Amino acid sequence: MNQFQYMRVTNPKAAVAAVSKDNTTMFLAGGTNLIDLMKRGVEAPEKLVDITRIPLNTIEKTATGLRIGALAKNTAVAEHELVVKNFPLLSMALNAGASPQLRNMATIGGNMMQRTRCSYFYDTALPCNKREPGSGCGAIGGYNRMHAIFGTSTKCIAVHPSDMCIALVALDATVNVSGPKGDRRIPFADFHRLPGDTPQKDNMLQPGELIMSVDLPMNGFAGNSHYLKVRDRASYAFALVSVGVGLKMSGNTIQDVRLAMGGVAHKPWRLTEAEKFLKGKPATEATFKQAAELAMKGAKGHGENDFKLTMAPNSIVEALKTAAKTA
Amino acid sequence: MTKDTKNPPIDRVDGRMKVTGGAKYFAEFEMPNTTYCVIVGSEIAKGAIASLDTKKAAGAPGVLGVFTHQNMPPIPGWDAPVQGNGNGPPPGPPSGGEKYRILHTNKILFYGQPMAMVVADTFERATYAASLVKATYTKQPHQTDLTKNLEKGVTPKGPRFEDYLRGNADAYKSAPVTLEVKYTIPIEVHQPMELHGVLAGWTGDDKVMVYAKTQGVKGTQKSVAEAFKIDPNNVHVHTEFMGGGFGMGLRTWPQEIAVVAIAKKVGRPVKLVITRNQMFSLVGHRPTTVQTINMGADTNGKLVGLSHAATGETATYEDFTEGTVSMTKFMYACPNVSTKYKIVPLDRGVPIWMRGPGEATGAFALESAMDEMATKLKLDPIEFRLRNYTETDPEHNRPYSDKNLKEAYQKGAEAIGWSSRKAEPGSNRDSDWLVGYGMSSGTFNASKGGATARAVLNADGTLLLQCSVTDIGPGTGTAMTMIAHNVLGVPVEKIKVEYGDSALPNSPQQGGSTITSTVGSAVHQVCTSVKKSLIDMATQSGTPLAGIKADDLTVADGFVSADGDSSKKVAIADLLKKANLTTLDKTEESKANGKPDEQKYSMYSFSVHFVQVRVNPSTGVVRVSKAVSVADSGRIISPKTAASQMIGGVAGGIGMALTEEAVIDHRFGRIVNNNLADYHVAVSADVPHTETIVIDKPDPYINPMGAKGMGEIALIGFAAAVANAVFNATGQRIRDLPITPDKLLRTA
Structure with missing residues (x-):
């Protein structure tokens, strides 16, 4: 770890001002990922701006739904009455992530900002275009069991590791950010990006922009939600594949549906085609299978992760069955 | 009084200390002016350092020295090559290649090999300075993939590893039912919670204090003394507590010796705590191993022939060997048995024994194959094992000292609900999950080594026990307390145990499931000697017990009393007073049993593992939903810590079966999942309720307590039980x- 300066701020303006000044300064929230990256020499900021004193940790009802402060802790959100009642998918996804200790530290904004867990990204002795553009992708032709099957590029096949983000993309969240040029709103589905030729960029934030909060619109999915996480051990493991489902049922008919997958792409992967197909269809295993097939269009394995081409559609069907309570 | 009855469950004697922070681990010790060392490891697997830039690091704040092959202080005892394995100077050249000596030349023999050791006044400064060391290399092609180098296998030296043959090696081929199968296990790493390292400080020109993470303080003492050519009595090693060892502390690693040398050079104590990442490359691992089992049986389910061949990895610079094929030689009644064991030198750090060591690897193959053959024969796996059960050891043609495996099968089967098992794989479904049952056996050599213990009985009725043994976690102090209590009748709360320090009486290292037998025997012997002195004193003329035979007297609760007449008794305090003694202080050496081949009986501990698994066929997820482990390991000295050790074996076994694998990217010769987020040890959520059952019958021959080890058998075989259950659940054989x-x- 390099030597660095540390400063605390108590309001968003000061935070944005401090970070937008130079690109060697970074925000520090829960630190559950950034500090690890600094210890491994992957990140080496010269200055950390601790934003945890900014009052951005409230969870409150709005006219259209719920607003979650960017500094609310993962545990606080997962256990919040309004979240459990209205957005159980978010609660389930949060609780599927990390460990209780990490969830107690990690913030909502930080969760969105976490970097990939690709081994080659973490090991500075190995090539990685995300860490060191132009050095090559170690995972292509290497250890890529955890890697992406959608939206990859010849430069990067890493996945975004968050569970929470799968729920947020499924629930049509919007991200409120504040930056040197003012405030703006980013639809969650557009917040993260695919690697393309610039895998070093995980998301669409501009330099100095600070995540303030996340808005969730009210929906009718609370009664039929499920987050399925398939992983190598029962806790504290990243998803091989995960599926977030929200269904609005009318009898056995699917009135509306939200579907997203994790562990399969560089960004939380919304399954819009499958959603369109399922609308108005009966909740049967046959329709679920057809939806899964649609969802898998364009999927491509990279060797060690070829099993995901089977695991992903199977998991979509499993998750839909559980959400629809047809299992 | 050696009790023939079962021992009561007592609490772990150091439990309170451990949960309140009172137990001190090596890294928690401080010496005045301690400095901190951080290792810079090589980034290639084979070749040489072309250049090493240490200038920036040397000039970084707080840095006291950057040690490399160019300026490493001498290690005088390593100047001459020395043969051997385990403790002591680096072992001699193996079946090929050259010896590894830390910071000695520019040659790189494995990824992560220390190239520089940076010493600074704080850990943080040392860590930062280490990041400034830059190397360039002359690379050579490396070989790290065992499967691609199997043809390079060599048979290690030593009778234990010679090809074994009983009867006809090809007999299996002509049997009515045959099986030829290959099994592989990956690299596993120990990864206990406590990181490895050492704190060493010289207290004189030829005197050094060493706080180590070692499974044997005497072994480390010897290693350091030999490395620096000093009197072992001038090397003081302390390891009272260990945050998990599992075998990685069974030798003194080169970087620890280097720290002792550097401490002398900088003239201040040096503390090294390696990183979690370095725990994957500097302190050994369970070697990746490829095995084949060839088995033949007749239609009555009798084994006709059995062959077991295993090839494991070792380093190019040192041979590592283990008993991978041992169990196959004696576990089942079979007239034709052959085994072969080979090792392949790879450009990797040397392996070290990991819990259960080779036997756990071998049992995965043998006990999976037994299940595969039972399936072919359409026999229940327990019934198949019973048809090939042997009451005598077919390898040595002699009886077992004690074997109750049939009882273990029966008790385990009852506890898991074996009758619910469906013989047809894939036929037991609980909604979306497939349910399966599996079982397997395990066994490990039981022995008694030599050890010395001291017992000090005080006039106030308290007892002090001393032995240098390190308790790596199983509860050695608790077992010693129970044994002393049984002999001298001193209440357990009045017994104090001191251990884990080289100044205390001699003990071997804790490993190979031998310490309860070995140190326990020494404790038993010295307490028996104290008891005899008490009885001698108590039966002198003029006391109420004069003339009563020793056999008719009991020592308990501070008194010597006559059996059957409690009015006749003498207080121990009075006996000591009368003899003008404040304490009764004895030290006794208990001798090792002879070599296994010289014994009249074959001595083994046995285990049986049963599991129920649930498998989700659409996601491939396997969960162990129930586990039962049965130990047949003689008299149980401490039921609570024994049960804990068995549960630990189940946790380790679930990891071995379902989650643990250190993955090498062979393009780089590097373990890529080198952290605890990506290398998956089983977490609590993976370990179901586990029922532990002990047969608890004393072995009549091994030692005065009748106790045998259980550390290894708690793990050996478990992975096969899981694999067998997965097959039963799904019909898929992994x-x-x-x-x-x-x-x-x-x-x-």
């Missing part, structure tokens, strides 16, 4: 550990 979801989906 012969390549760990059984991860992708493998089940691939073979589905």
Whole structure:
């Protein structure tokens, strides 16, 4: 770890001002990922701006739904009455992530900002275009069991590791950010990006922009939600594949549906085609299978992760069955 | 009084200290002016350092020295090559290649090999300075893939590793039912919570204090004394507590000796705590191993022939060997048995024994194959084992000292609900999950080594026990307390145990499931000697017990009393007073049993593992939903810590079966999942309620307590029970550990 300066701020303006000044300064929230990256020499900021004193940790009802402060802790959100009642998918996804200790530290904004867990990204002795553009992708032709099957590029096949983000993309969240040029709103589905030729960029934030909060619109999915996480051990493991489902049922008919997958792409992967197909269809295993097939269009394995081409559609069907309570 | 009855469950004597922070681990010790050392490891697997830039690091704040092969202080005892394994100077050249000596030349023999050791006044400064050391290399092609180098296997030296043959090696081929199968296990790493390292400080020109993480303080004492050519009595090693060892502390690693040398050079104590990442390259691992089992049986379910061949990895610079094929030689009644064991030198750090060591690897193959053959024969796996049960050791043609495996099968089967098992694989379904049952056996050599113990009985009725043994976690102090209590009748709360320090009486290192037998025997012997003195004193003329035979007297609760007449008794305090003694202080050496081959009986501990698994066929997820482990390991000295040790074996076994694999990217010769987020040890959520059962019958021959080890058997065989249960649940036979979801989906 390099030597660095540390400063605390108590309001968003000061935070944005401090970070937008130079690109060697970074925000520090829960630190559950950034500090690890600094210890491994992957990140080496010269200055950390601790934003945890900014009052951005409230969870409150709005006219259209719920607003979650960017500094609310993962545990606080997962256990919040309004979240459990209205957005159980978010609660389930949060609780599927990390460990209780990490969830107690990690913030909502930080969760969105976490970097990939690709081994080659973490090991500075190995090539990685995300860490060191132009050095090559170690995972292509290497250890890529955890890697992406959608939206990859010849430069990067890493996945975004968050569970929470799968729920947020499924629930049509919007991200409120504040930056040197003012405030703006980013639809969650557009917040993260695919690697393309610039895998070093995980998301669409501009330099100095600070995540303030996340808005969730009210929906009718609370009664039929499920987050399925398939992983190598029962806790504290990243998803091989995960599926977030929200269904609005009318009898056995699917009135509306939200579907997203994790562990399969560089960004939380919304399954819009499958959603369109399922609308108005009966909740049967046959329709679920057809939806899964649609969802898998364009999927491509990279060797060690070829099993995901089977695991992903199977998991979509499993998750839909559980959400629809047809299992 | 050696009790023939079962021992009561007592609390772990150091439990309170451990949960309140009172137990001090090596890294928690401080010496005045301690400095901190950080290792810079090589980034290639084979070749040489072309250049090493240490200037920036040397000039960084607080840095006291940057040690490399160019300026490493001498280690005088290592100047001459020395043969051997384990403790002591680096072992001699193996079956090929050259010896490894830390910071000695520019040659690189494995990825992560220390190239520089940076010493600074704080850990943080040392860590930062270490990041400034830059190397360039002359690379050579490396070989790190065992499967691609199997033909380079050599048979290690020593009678234990010679090819074994009983009867006809090809007999299996002509049997009515045959099986030829290959099993592989990956690299597993120990990864206990406590990181490895050492704190060393010289207290004189030829005197050094060493706080180590070692499974044997006497072994470390010897290693340091030999390395620096000083009197072992001038090397003081302390390791009272260990945050898990599992075998990685069974030798003194080169970087620890280097720290002792550097401490002398900088003239201040040096503390090294390696990183979690370095725990994957500097302190050994369970070697990746490829095995084949060839088995033949007749239609009555009798084994006709059995062959077991295993090839494991070692380093190019040192041979590592273990008993991978041992169990196959004696476990079942079979007239024709052959085994072969080979090792392949790879450009990797040397392996070290990991819990259960080779036997756990071998049992995965043998006990999986037994299940495969039972399936072919359409026999229940327990019934198949019973048809090939042997009451005598077929390898040595002699009886077992004690074997109750039939009882263990029966008790385990009852506890898991074996009758619910469906013989037809894939036929037991609980909604979306497939349910399966599996079982397996395990065994490990039981022995008694030599050790010395001291017992000091005080006039106030308290007892002090001393032995240098390190308790790596199983509860050695608790077992010693129980044994002393049984002999001298001193209440357990009045017994104090001191251990884990080289100034205390001699003990071997804690490993190979031998310490309860070995140190326990010494404790038993010295307490028996104290008891005899008490009885001698108590039966002198003029006391109420004069003339009563020793056999008719009991020592307990501070008195010597006559059996059957409690009015006749003498207080121990009075006996000491009368003899003008404040304490009764004895030290006794208990001798090792002879070599296994010289014994009249074959001595083994046995275990049986039963599991119920649930498998989700669409996601490939396997969960162990119930586990039962039965130990047949003689008299149980401390039931609570024994049960804990068995539960630990189940946790380790679930990891071995389902989650643990250190993955090498062979393009770089580097373990890529080198952290605890990506290397998956089983977490609590993976370990179901576990029922532990002990047969608890004393072995009549091994030692005065009748106790045998259980550390290894708690793990040995477990992975096969899981693999067998997965087969029963799904009909899919996974012969390549760990059984991860992708493998089940691939073979589905």
